[in-house]
Amino acid sequence: MxxxxxxxxxxxxxxxxxxxxxxxxxxxxxxxxxxxxxxxKLQLPLELVRQSISRDQYIEIPEEVRQLYKSWRPTPLVxxxxxxxxxxxxxxxxxxxxxxxxxxxxxxxxxxxxxxxYKKAGAVRLTTGTGAGQWGTALAVGCRxxxxxxxxxxxxxxxxxKPYRRTIMQMQGADVVPSPSGAKQNSGLFxxxxxxxxxxxxxxxTEALADALSNEGSMLSVGSGEAYSILHSxxxxxxxxxxxxxxxxxxxxxxASLGAGSNFGGIALPILKDNLEGSKDVRCRSVEPSACPxxxxxxxRYDRTDGSGxxxxxxxxxxxxxxxxxxxxxxxxxxxxxxxxxSALYHHNLIEAVAYPQTTVFKSAxxxxxxxxxxxxxxxxxxxxxxxxxxxxxxxxxxxPNILFCLxxxxxxxxxxxxxFLSGKMNxxxxxxxDIADSLEKLPLVEx
Amino acid sequence: MxxxxxxxxxxxxxxxxxxxxxxxxxxxxxxxxxxxxxxxKLQLPLELVRQSISRDQYIEIPEEVRQLYKSWRPTPLVxxxxxxxxxxxxxxxxxxxxxxxxxxxxxxxxxxxxxxxYKKAGAVRLTTGTGAGQWGTALAVGCRxxxxxxxxxxxxxxxxxKPYRRTIMQMQGADVVPSPSGAKQNSGLFxxxxxxxxxxxxxxxTEALADALSNEGSMLSVGSGEAYSILHSxxxxxxxxxxxxxxxxxxxxxxASLGAGSNFGGIALPILKDNLEGSKDVRCRSVEPSACPxxxxxxxRYDRTDGSGxxxxxxxxxxxxxxxxxxxxxxxxxxxxxxxxxSALYHHNLIEAVAYPQTTVFKSAxxxxxxxxxxxxxxxxxxxxxxxxxxxxxxxxxxxPNILFCLxxxxxxxxxxxxxFLSGKMNxxxxxxxDIADSLEKLPLVEx
Numbered sequence: 001m002x003x004x005x006x007x008x009x010x011x012x013x014x015x016x017x018x019x020x021x022x023x024x025x026x027x028x029x030x031x032x033x034x035x036x037x038x039x040x041k042l043q044l045p046l047e048l049v050r051q052s053i054s055r056d057q058y059i060e061i062p063e064e065v066r067q068l069y070k071s072w073r074p075t076p077l078v079x080x081x082x083x084x085x086x087x088x089x090x091x092x093x094x095x096x097x098x099x100x101x102x103x104x105x106x107x108x109x110x111x112x113x114x115x116x117x118y119k120k121a122g123a124v125r126l127t128t129g130t131g132a133g134q135w136g137t138a139l140a141v142g143c144r145x146x147x148x149x150x151x152x153x154x155x156x157x158x159x160x161x162k163p164y165r166r167t168i169m170q171m172q173g174a175d176v177v178p179s180p181s182g183a184k185q186n187s188g189l190f191x192x193x194x195x196x197x198x199x200x201x202x203x204x205x206t207e208a209l210a211d212a213l214s215n216e217g218s219m220l221s222v223g224s225g226e227a228y229s230i231l232h233s234x235x236x237x238x239x240x241x242x243x244x245x246x247x248x249x250x251x252x253x254x255x256a257s258l259g260a261g262s263n264f265g266g267i268a269l270p271i272l273k274d275n276l277e278g279s280k281d282v283r284c285r286s287v288e289p290s291a292c293p294x295x296x297x298x299x300x301r302y303d304r305t306d307g308s309g310x311x312x313x314x315x316x317x318x319x320x321x322x323x324x325x326x327x328x329x330x331x332x333x334x335x336x337x338x339x340x341x342x343s344a345l346y347h348h349n350l351i352e353a354v355a356y357p358q359t360t361v362f363k364s365a366x367x368x369x370x371x372x373x374x375x376x377x378x379x380x381x382x383x384x385x386x387x388x389x390x391x392x393x394x395x396x397x398x399x400x401p402n403i404l405f406c407l408x409x410x411x412x413x414x415x416x417x418x419x420x421f422l423s424g425k426m427n428x429x430x431x432x433x434x435d436i437a438d439s440l441e442k443l444p445l446v447e448x
Numbered sequence: 449m450x451x452x453x454x455x456x457x458x459x460x461x462x463x464x465x466x467x468x469x470x471x472x473x474x475x476x477x478x479x480x481x482x483x484x485x486x487x488x489k490l491q492l493p494l495e496l497v498r499q500s501i502s503r504d505q506y507i508e509i510p511e512e513v514r515q516l517y518k519s520w521r522p523t524p525l526v527x528x529x530x531x532x533x534x535x536x537x538x539x540x541x542x543x544x545x546x547x548x549x550x551x552x553x554x555x556x557x558x559x560x561x562x563x564x565x566y567k568k569a570g571a572v573r574l575t576t577g578t579g580a581g582q583w584g585t586a587l588a589v590g591c592r593x594x595x596x597x598x599x600x601x602x603x604x605x606x607x608x609x610k611p612y613r614r615t616i617m618q619m620q621g622a623d624v625v626p627s628p629s630g631a632k633q634n635s636g637l638f639x640x641x642x643x644x645x646x647x648x649x650x651x652x653x654t655e656a657l658a659d660a661l662s663n664e665g666s667m668l669s670v671g672s673g674e675a676y677s678i679l680h681s682x683x684x685x686x687x688x689x690x691x692x693x694x695x696x697x698x699x700x701x702x703x704a705s706l707g708a709g710s711n712f713g714g715i716a717l718p719i720l721k722d723n724l725e726g727s728k729d730v731r732c733r734s735v736e737p738s739a740c741p742x743x744x745x746x747x748x749r750y751d752r753t754d755g756s757g758x759x760x761x762x763x764x765x766x767x768x769x770x771x772x773x774x775x776x777x778x779x780x781x782x783x784x785x786x787x788x789x790x791s792a793l794y795h796h797n798l799i800e801a802v803a804y805p806q807t808t809v810f811k812s813a814x815x816x817x818x819x820x821x822x823x824x825x826x827x828x829x830x831x832x833x834x835x836x837x838x839x840x841x842x843x844x845x846x847x848x849p850n851i852l853f854c855l856x857x858x859x860x861x862x863x864x865x866x867x868x869f870l871s872g873k874m875n876x877x878x879x880x881x882x883d884i885a886d887s888l889e890k891l892p893l894v895e896x
Contacts, residue, residue, distance in 0.1 A: 102821040164863040170870050373550040412860040415612040
């Protein structure tokens with residue numbers, strides 16, 4: 001049960017944290033090409049390239065994107081008063097709700113922006129890969145908004161297990177196929193032919209790339225893990241900061257779940273800005289699943305960001321691109337690594353990280369649902385659980401911090417996970433140290 | 449993609465159309481009891497009894513209910529500008545969006561109110577029957593809001609086919625079982641023992657009644673088809689009228705889907721009031737599915753409202769309580785009859801009715817979804833289709849009426865229906881004249 005807060009304007013600029021970093025980001029390293037991939041050119045709209053390397057502190061949001069943002073932004077900032085009372089905490093808990101758009105998650109911030117830039121770059125059709133479907137949905141909505149055709153390669157297991165996600169993309173006019181799709185054109189690029197049979201996110205992206213390369217007017221949108229995706233998502237934090245400020249408040253702790261980084265960076269970076277400028281000392285805390293603990297158990301090394309073999313290697317916290325995430329429900333948090341900007345911030349102790357097992361996360365999600373009336377996505381539930389832990393800690397310590405967290409999406413497409421939890425059939429899985437070591441052994445060899 | 453309109457206050461009173469009717473409502477007729485049912489007393493909170501027979505024009509909404517209404521009301525009134533442009537119609541199309549609460553539909557208006565009155569009457573636990581699950585969800589939320597235990601008997605077929613609906617009730621803390629539940633206590637009351645095996649809505653309500661009778665502190669909430677449910681739903685129309693008025697507009701046509709009548713009555717009656725007082729001539733148009741065409745193909749006769757055999761017979765437009773609704777997706781529009789107030793208004797030509805087949809309705813729903821960014825419930829899609837027809841008619845006639853319709857709920861639990869439609873597997877079913885005649889033959893014999 002939600003109400004929008006209309007007390008602030010939707011932002012006119014995104015915030016680019018690179019301008020304020022007290023260190024240099026490690027440079028990307030071009031991968032050596034194979035005979036199959038040596039002639040392939042990755043086409044990225046010039047504006048997105050510029051945004052990836054820009055050192056401007058603010059980057060203007062194009063007017064067309066701003067108009068579309070206005071259809072659901074500013075998103076609500078809500079005080080979770082019932083939860084506070086139930087926890088008997090002296091802390092104030094605020095959440096920023098990003099589930100109030102048709103794609104259902106924060107990813108629409110970059111879905112709309114990317115579709116705009118690709119259209120401007122001459123594309124008439126976009127292809128992409130999606131895992132659980134949140135990104136595919138966001139891009140499908142973006143494409144429909146700018147009259148682009150959209151083809152989504154959805155990881156086969158999700159395609160079959162999450163028919164609702166598939167349907168919502170189709171309702172937006174997207175052509176959705178399971179990956180591996182069986183299309184001949186798509187098999188040449190891939191690094192490891194064995195994976196053709198099973199299908200995973202990297203393979204879906206590779207199929208989408210091969211499709212784009214072989215169809216005139218088509219371009220690949222890599223996904224929501226890129227630096228410009230974090231940039232586009234900062235609309236969230238900029239709004240939240242202003243909304244809190246209108247209430248006469250500032251955050252003491254900011255909490256968000258961490259997949260590749262666009263959700264966490266989206267809310268945390270505009271607030272971290274004040275820390276970097278020396279005027280504040282807000283704790284920025286990322287929450288990852290115990291099943292995929294890249295910050296808390298990974299290494300800070302160069303690794304591949306996808307399976308195409310042609311994108312540059314980046315220095316990131318990673319579990320290795322061969323890491324097989326154990327069974328878990330928060331599909332958006334499965335990525336093997338953390339984007340280079342967030343990784344560097346963690347490496348320099350400017351942000352925090354914690355990992356929780358999924359059953360404790362779902363327990364908190366049900367409590368939150370009953371008290372606050374929102375079904376959180378499993379990804380967002382990680383932030384809820386993190387916020388509850390901080391609120392309980394504040395109670396123990398007799399402090400009353402302002403806790404802000406991002407409720408990054410609704411969970412109405414994920415009710416089967418809740419059903420599994422309620423029926424007592426949900427288990428926790430964590431990789432063993434040996435699992436992680438095995439995967440890290442296969443990291444590309446790079447001279448640093 | 450929705451924004452709330454906060455330009456009006458949530459209403460303080462419900463509107464009771466009975467005060468303004470230019471005719472007397474036909475009296476209810478008590479059913480002769482069988483040996484099994486002769487000692488059963490239906491327990492209904494006194495306040496709900498009063499509301500059922502009241503002739504007051506306005507009935508005050510209790511403060512506790514008003515406070516809870518405020519968590520999602522006033523609901524948004526949205527102008528469907530993209531749809532208007534796409535249709536190239538000179539009409540203005542407004543919709544009232546009732547899907548912005550955790551139950552997902554307008555039924556929470558009465559779910560919250562009923563839980564309040566039952567609690568006040570001493571209940572510590574409510575039982576109810578639900579078909580597709582909308583009503584069960586609304587009552588589950590109501591019970592949780594007032595700390596009542598809640599037991600929902602859900603028609604077995606829906607229990608299995610709509611696991612998401614079941615899960616959302618469980619997440620609200622309700623105990624949900626499929627009906628027939630197999631519990632011994634529940635079999636004695638039922639009129640037709642054959643139906644024990646298959647299960648339907650009437651049997652689910654009967655099970656819920658038997659459960660309530662045999663458990664201290666438990667009471668049955670019959671559902672959302674009662675006169676007081678229509679009363680509680682008038683919050684919708686009262687708000688919509690005021691919201692339009694703030695925009696300097698009045699509606700020329702009001703359109704809503706018709707199940708038993710609470711959705712249609714909820715939005716239409718507060719607007720029909722001006723017609724009854726002679727100051728306006730707004731067309732109030734109900735839309736029913738071709739598969740269950742009670743107003744357009746039923747008869748105005750006395751019939752049973754449920755299968756318990758103990759509630760009074762009411763004069764209504766009905767297809768007969770033995771009517772078997774053909775296969776269709778809008779579960780909320782399956783009811784065999786139309787509530788007595790709405791039926792009487794139709795009988796006196798004060799409202800209109802039309803029926804559409806489901807495939808045309810889903811086609812309009814997809815168009816609306818793509819243009820306006822909301823997934824409508826299949827029930828609500830009937831109103832959308834009706835509104836589109838009126839907008840096209842206005843274009844043909846060169847008129848520019850204000851069309852208001854009720855988007856009574858979201859369809860995020862109904863995506864399997866959309867999938868069926870998109871894959872071309874959806875069919876239309878209408879009863880034959882013989883089907884209807886067969887069912888009407890079994891109507892109770894009543895001297896009028």
